[in-house]
Amino acid sequence: MSKVYLFFLLLICFKSIASNNPCDTENGGVIAGYNCVNNKIIIAEKKLDKSYKEALLRINDESPKLITEFNFAQKEWRKYKDAECDFIGKSATDSPWQGVQIKECQLNMILLRAKYIDSVYFG
Template sequence: MNLNKSLMILAFVSTFVWASDSVEDPCNVQGGGVTAGYLCVEEKMKTADMELNKTYQEAIDRISEEEAFLRNTWSKTELVAPFRKAQRAWLKYRDAECEFAGISSTPSPWQGVQVGECKLRMTLDRVEYFKRVYVG
């Protein structure tokens, strides 16, 4: 049943995008409904993902420097590999947490938008965390 709903929503979103002649910001569409919600969150996620990747790389650079410095004293110091592992685990956590939040919130077409908004919120929080702890 969920697969059928997802396919219907995807078809609806695809049709909306194909039929749209103007390039209007989906976040400012009056009465855009679920389709505009999906498109809005998708656009915001693109920007958030780029920022996450940028701050992640800056964090890797700083952690690499710390690792090199610490290896002068402790030759087996490993900081970068565990940091990468932690980030991969965080991505899995974010996705699982948001899927749960979406499923538990409402059985409607808005469920997917809520999942996307959750991922967006958690991604932006992660960017701020990287900036505060590693990049700042």
């Protein structure tokens, strides 16, 4: 193995180890893109969970009998989100990036849902 080749191999390995955030990976490809969006989904899910729990508290104070319906609506919304994003991702491309597009759709829908819940119950 040539010294130049070995140097570049070590440089690439060091760069990937130095950045734990896949969103910072330059030219990271599909896996880095997928992991980047997945990390953003984790943060968005925490925001949605917080909004949802706060809305439950408000519903419980104002109309406790609506909690069942709110829980059902959230459960059905999650099914819709998954089905809609699977369709959007699969119809948009037949490439390895399909999974990333599905995750990006899910991220956008999660952020919109949190914003919607906040606007209805706290806006």
